[in-house]
Amino acid sequence: MIALLKIELYKIFKRPRTYISFGIIAAISFVIQLAMVSDGKTFVGFALQGITDQFDIHGTILNGYLIAYIILQSLLIHIPLLVALVAGDALAGEAGAGTLRLLLTKPISRVQIVLTKFLASFIYSLLLIIWLALVALALSLLLFGKGDLINLKSDTVIILLSNDIMWRYALAFLFAALAMTTIASLAIFLSSFAQNSIGPIISTMGIVIVFTLLSNLELPLFNLIKPYLFTTHVIGWKGFFEDPVPYSLIAKSATILLLYTVGFITATLVYFNQKDIKS
């Protein structure tokens, strides 16, 4: 299976479209960093209005940690799309191109194929997150330096000291990798039904967007289902920037994401294993 995995990764990284994802992450980061360089103070002033009415806050508010946090917020919408771009293509793209047909005439089981594509998508997601860490965090620190981090929640303001932040980012990125793996597994599941990768990519994004809305709207009807939606838990990485860190909540979220991932992949295996390949 290692040979299979190497082949999958080779195919993924030989395609120019894969590098678009890394380019987009860099672009988003640069745009935000540029915006902060030119107009960061206004942004900060606006964001802190609720507090600066009553308090004077001095110090390096606009520092690398804060800017990285702002960039990370884009994890909510942008990176799931970039993950779906590759994972959604995993089976559907090959079906559409006709290469799936040839692949399945080889002495490899369909289970191996699905698991390999999942692992390859996981590695790709991990690399995306590592790249994000480099351009969002490392570069922001280089440009803006360290400082204390202000985390604004809807009803709380949290200040984290500069020497107490790096480990939070490390764990947050790890959690983000898990969250993106869940998205990848959803995309692969949808990919198993289609003959063309556009469908699974758009469907994955549609589901993420709609579920994210459900996860965040304050309606009693939605409150019942929120704890069960994976999008509610995808933002679990934010828990590491709270004080105190709600470890048991984060652990619950991680478990739910793992369950979703296993569920999606199992469903893919069950369906794909009995599917007639007519493409």
Next chain:
Amino acid sequence: MDTMLSAKGLSKSFKHFKALDDLSFDINKGQVYGFLGQNGAGKSTTMRLLLGLIFPDAGSVYISGQLLSKNNRNLLKNVGAIIERPDLYGYLSGRDNLKIFALLSHANLKSTRLDEVFEIVGLKGRENDLVSSYSQGMKQRLGLAIAIVHNPDILILDEPTNGLDPQGIADMRALIRSLNADHNKTILISSHLIYEIEQVASSMLIIHKGKKLIEGNVKQLLNANDTLTNFQIQSDAHLLAALNNSTWAPFLQASTTESLSFKMDPEKIPSLNNWLVANKVAVKSINSIHSLEQYFLNITHDSTAKN
């Protein structure tokens, strides 16, 4: 004789359309087996069933005597296949494509083997170009390369000359003959063209609307004795009585006052012609066709007429 590839009672429906109905055949070691049928007859469906791409509603497939199942796909190590047109990774080179599929087939990956295969299929010099730049014929050749790179004993080739120019077609047929004659490969080749099967196959099966119609040795099925000779004539009713009392009676297949059909060795045509002239029958024209070809053409005609 070792049975290398076997289909037992294969049936397959897609929604309400019955694509295959109780199809069975055996292919022995060293055979080149022709699979003849018009488009939509069930050839590709059969090929896909043989390779586990689709699953039968009933029946089984055996490779080298062992049942092919989801858990037993290792049997495909000894099979090479082209199904419909070979679709490949356009963003990779020919060499990369071959390497990938060779790896997946557990083949020997030495570059010498890859070079050898490129030479065999006539792609030497183009192996490092992206497949997106290949013509259809070149892709077909690469598809064949992928099918043979791991030196399988069994080849399943679905219309392998599709998209090839006349030289390519000739080369492909020569290669198939060579793989069989020199390397004892067992080959299943499908086509909708009878002369294609004639050129390479030793045994054959005709499939129509998902059912087996005829199966047997190609030479026997295309036996000279089964040649149909048709005489366009001008005659009267007395001729039929005379014919039925003559030695030509056993060969007569059909007769009217304007045409006579005989199933016999073409060597007999001059004698028959002399007999007809002696019996004051005006012969306007004579033509001969293989009865199998006629049979196949009839099927095609029937189908076209119905459509």
Next chain:
Amino acid sequence: MMRNIFLICFFLLGTVPPAFAIQADALYDQLNKKVLTVKDYTAQVKLKIDVNYMRVPQLNGTMFFKSPNKMRLERKGGLSILPKKNINLTLSNLIPTGKVAVLDQGTALYNGRKLRVLKIVPDDDQNQIILTKLWIDEDAVLVIHLETTTRNDGTIMMDMEYNNYASYALPDKVKILLDLKDYKLPKGITFDYDEWADTKTTKPSKSQKGTIEIFYSNYTINKGLSDLVFNKTND
């Protein structure tokens, strides 16, 4: 001894005769004199913020002060959070300058301590400070509690505790008492994580009061501080 007699007379008379008004002035003068001996200081500070909607760890830094009204809290790039007031939170600033009227409010119990209460009203109508009320430990001549009503920034309330630097009227601990307004941001912007769980780390509190405690230590007093120290911008 003499002071005790004064106190007894004060209780016996129960009014504020001119003699006590002078005494109030005298107390005020003594206090002022003490406060004004400090021309500048540097101190290590620890800030503890107790606001229901804030989670802030202890902030360590250095406080600089130069008479009459220069003050800066430095945290070497880190954040400092102080109540929004245009007046520096030093005693010298919370006691009005210039001509004042000192009104004796008698004594009062504050946190179990009997303290002398003085009301200081500036003569100047335009003074930033409208009035300051001081709860003073008469024996030590130290302000224990103050409430300063300002023109633009509402009322500032502070508690002070003294120890090693009492002679300079420099506190070891200052507690600023706050009246809080609600803090709220739309959830659609913040995408809070813990909304899905029943137990939230922040429970909305009905308390509208908060405190900022500043712990002072290692004062370096009257060593001379350049004005440049106060020109650094921390943002």
